[in-house]
Amino acid sequence: MIRKTRLFTPGPTPLLPAAQFAIAAADIHHRTPEFRALFQKVLAQLKVFVGTQNDVLLLSSSGTGAMEASVSNLTSPGDPVLVLTAGKFGERWVDLAKAFGCQVDVLKAPYGETFDLAEVRKALKPEHRAVYMQATETSTAVRHDVEAVAKLLKETGSEALLVVDGITGLGTTHFDVDGWGIDILIGGSQKAVMIPPGLAYLSVSEKAWGVMEKSKNPRYYFDLRKERKNAVKGESSYTPAVALVAGLGAALDYIAGQAGGDLEKGRIALVDNAQVNAAATRAGLVALGFTLFAPTAPAAAATAVAVPEGMNSSDVVKALKSRFALVIANGQGEMQGKIFRVAHLGFFDFLDTIALLGAMEHIAKDTLKLPVKYGEAVAAAQQVYADAVKQ
Numbered sequence: 159m160i161r162k163t164r165l166f167t168p169g170p171t172p173l174l175p176a177a178q179f180a181i182a183a184a185d186i187h188h189r190t191p192e193f194r195a196l197f198q199k200v201l202a203q204l205k206v207f208v209g210t211q212n213d214v215l216l217l218s219s220s221g222t223g224a225m226e227a228s229v230s231n232l233t234s235p236g237d238p239v240l241v242l243t244a245g246k247f248g249e250r251w252v253d254l255a256k257a258f259g260c261q262v263d264v265l266k267a268p269y270g271e272t273f274d275l276a277e278v279r280k281a282l283k284p285e286h287r288a289v290y291m292q293a294t295e296t297s298t299a300v301r302h303d304v305e306a307v308a309k310l311l312k313e314t315g316s317e318a319l320l321v322v323d324g325i326t327g328l329g330t331t332h333f334d335v336d337g338w339g340i341d342i343l344i345g346g347s348q349k350a351v352m353i354p355p356g357l358a359y360l361s362v363s364e365k366a367w368g369v370m371e372k373s374k375n376p377r378y379y380f381d382l383r384k385e386r387k388n389a390v391k392g393e394s395s396y397t398p399a400v401a402l403v404a405g406l407g408a409a410l411d412y413i414a415g416q417a418g419g420d421l422e423k424g425r426i427a428l429v430d431n432a433q434v435n436a437a438a439t440r441a442g443l444v445a446l447g448f449t450l451f452a453p454t455a456p457a458a459a460a461t462a463v464a465v466p467e468g469m470n471s472s473d474v475v476k477a478l479k480s481r482f483a484l485v486i487a488n489g490q491g492e493m494q495g496k497i498f499r500v501a502h503l504g505f506f507d508f509l510d511t512i513a514l515l516g517a518m519e520h521i522a523k524d525t526l527k528l529p530v531k532y533g534e535a536v537a538a539a540q541q542v543y544a545d546a547v548k549q
C-alpha cells in the first residue's frame with residue numbers, strides 16, 4: 159500500500175507548502191532593496207508572533223545559536239546565574255553557561271516533572287545575573303510555568319534577567335512577554351513556524367540591551383548589538399539564510415491568514431490548535447493503555463508517553479516508520495527506549511491527530527500485543543475535539 163511520509167517529530171516539523179514555494183523562489187541577493195524589504199517585513203511580523211514591543215532579531219543558526227548568544231552577550235566570566243533544568247534542553251543551558259565561565263547554580267526537577275515554585279524561590283539568590291529556563295522542555299514534553307517564575311522575580315526584587323528558551327513554547331503556549339517581563343524569548347524555524355531548520359529568532363528587552371553593554375564575554379558571529387544595528391537597515395551582519403527568511407514570511411502570512419489576516423489572532427489560534435491536538439492525543443494514547451510521561455504539566459508542543467513495563471519504545475518508533483512511514487521521536491539520552499514523543503506544534507490539524515492515533519492502534523495491537531479495540535484511541539480524541547469546538 160502507499161505510505162505517505164508524515165513527520166510527527168517536535169522539530170523538524172511538517173513543512174507548509176506555501177513556505178516551500180517561497181523558499182524555492184527566493185533567488186535574491188541579500189544586499190538589495192528587495193531583500194531589505196522582505197527582512198524588515200519578517201522582523202515586524204515576528205514581533206507580533208512573539209507578542210512583544212521589544213526588538214526581535216533573526217539569526218542564521220539553529221535554535222542553539224540563539225541560546226548561546228543569550229549567554230555570551232549577557233554574562234561575564236564569574237557571573238552567578240541560575241538554571242532551571244528538567245531535561246536535555248535545560249542541561250544545554252547548564253553546559254552553555256559553564257562554557258562561558260558563569261558560576262552556575264542549578265535547580266533540577268526530575269524528568270517528566272516541572273519545578274516546585276517554592277524550590278525556585280529558595281534557589282534564587284540576589285546576586286544571580288540571569289535565570290535560564292525552557293518554556294517547554296521538549297525532551298520530556300513538560301510545560302514550565304514561565305509566568306510564575308517571572309512573577310517571582312518581580313516579587314523578590316531580583317535583578318536577574320529572565321531568559322526563556324521558547325523554541326517549542328512559541329506557537330504552543332500563550333505568553334505576555336512585556337507584561338510578565340521576559341527579557342529574552344527564543345524561537346526556532348523548524349518548530350511551530352513550519353519551515354526547515356536554519357533560523358533562530360529572539361526578542362530582547364531594553365534591560366537586556368543595557369546588560370549587554372557591560373558583558374565581557376567574547377562574541378563575534380553572535381554579537382547581538384551588531385545584529386540590532388544592521389536589522390534597523392533591513393540587513394543582517396553576515397549572509398543570512400535568504401530562502402528561509404522568505405519561507406518564514408510566507409509561513410507568518412499563512413498563520414495570519416487563518417484569522418482573516420490578523421497575525422496576533424492567528425498566533426492565538428495556532429496555540430489553541432496545538433493545545434486541542436495535544437489534549438486529543440493524550441486522551442487517545444491513554445485509552446490505548448499508555449502512561450503519560452508528564453501527566454502533571456503536559457506541554458502542547460509534544461506529548462511524551464511511557465510504554466508499558468518490559469516493552470521498548472524503540473519498537474513503536476520503528477514499527478510506525480516501517481508500516482506507515484510515520485516518524486515520531488524516541489526518548490533522548492537515558493530516556494531512549496522508555497518513552498516516545500509525538501509533536502503537535504506547527505502545521506498539524508486534527509485529522510493528522512486522527513491518522514496518528516489510527517496508526518498507533520495497529521502498532522499497539524500488533525507490535526506491543528496490547529488488547530486493542532479498533533477505534534478506541536480515535537474515539538477518545540474525537541470526544542476531546544467535539545468538546546473543544548462546541549461553544
Ligand SMILES: *Cc1c(COP(=O)(O)O)cnc(C)c1O
Pocket residue numbers: 168169220221222223247292294295296323325326346
Ligand atoms: C529544538 C529545541 C532546541 C534547539 O535545538 P536546535 O537543534 O539547536 O535547533 C532548543 N530547545 C528546545 C526546547 C528545543 O525543542
